[in-house]
Amino acid sequence: MALAxxxxxxxxxxxxxxxxxxxxxxxxxxxxxRYLAEGEVLFHEGTPADSAYIVVSGRLGVLAADGSTTHExxxxxxxxxxxxxxxxxxxxxxxxxERDCEVLGISRSLFRRLxxxxxxxxAIIEARIRENITRLASDAAALKARFAY
Numbered sequence: 231m232a233l234a235x236x237x238x239x240x241x242x243x244x245x246x247x248x249x250x251x252x253x254x255x256x257x258x259x260x261x262x263x264r265y266l267a268e269g270e271v272l273f274h275e276g277t278p279a280d281s282a283y284i285v286v287s288g289r290l291g292v293l294a295a296d297g298s299t300t301h302e303x304x305x306x307x308x309x310x311x312x313x314x315x316x317x318x319x320x321x322x323x324x325x326x327x328e329r330d331c332e333v334l335g336i337s338r339s340l341f342r343r344l345x346x347x348x349x350x351x352x353a354i355i356e357a358r359i360r361e362n363i364t365r366l367a368s369d370a371a372a373l374k375a376r377f378a379y
Contacts, residue, residue: 236334239286242307245315245358249300260343261334266290266327272357275324279314281337288331289314293324303328315341 234259239247246254265287266272272283272290283290290304304310304325313319315338343353 235288235292236261239284239307243284243309245309245312245355248354249348249351253344253378256347257336257340257344258334260340261336262334264335266331266333267330268327268331269374270327272325272330272331273311273321275321276279276320279311279319279321280313280365282309282313282315282341283325283333284309284334286332286334289328289332290325290331291328305306312358314338316359 236250237254240249240254240257241294246257250258261284262281264272264283266288273279275294284303285306285308287306287361290308290310292304292310310325311321314321315336318338341351345355
């Protein structure tokens, strides 16, 4: 796949969609392409996360340790394990190819370089984390009545 194609894939992920093309070029050039056959595991729950992945083609299942589905499958343009870009965490789920799949791996060190060279990327990720926390708080508040006695 050409660099221009990788840049187009990156713009599909909200974290990268508002970055200038030269910043996207840096990420696309430094990303690691990986091909997975149907049934192949990308990573396991509980393992250290040092990179996030954006799905280029195919579909990844997102599974809990007991094998149950935790989220909708991740299709083209989906960024998974995004928190690994900014923090040393363990994987919260297992990702497995539901069909032949291609992903771009974006390491934390590459993301740090992106932020150093393009500080607006840091503001974008901060805003995205804030939106996620707000959404989680809202979801938790909506469930509060279910657990009140």
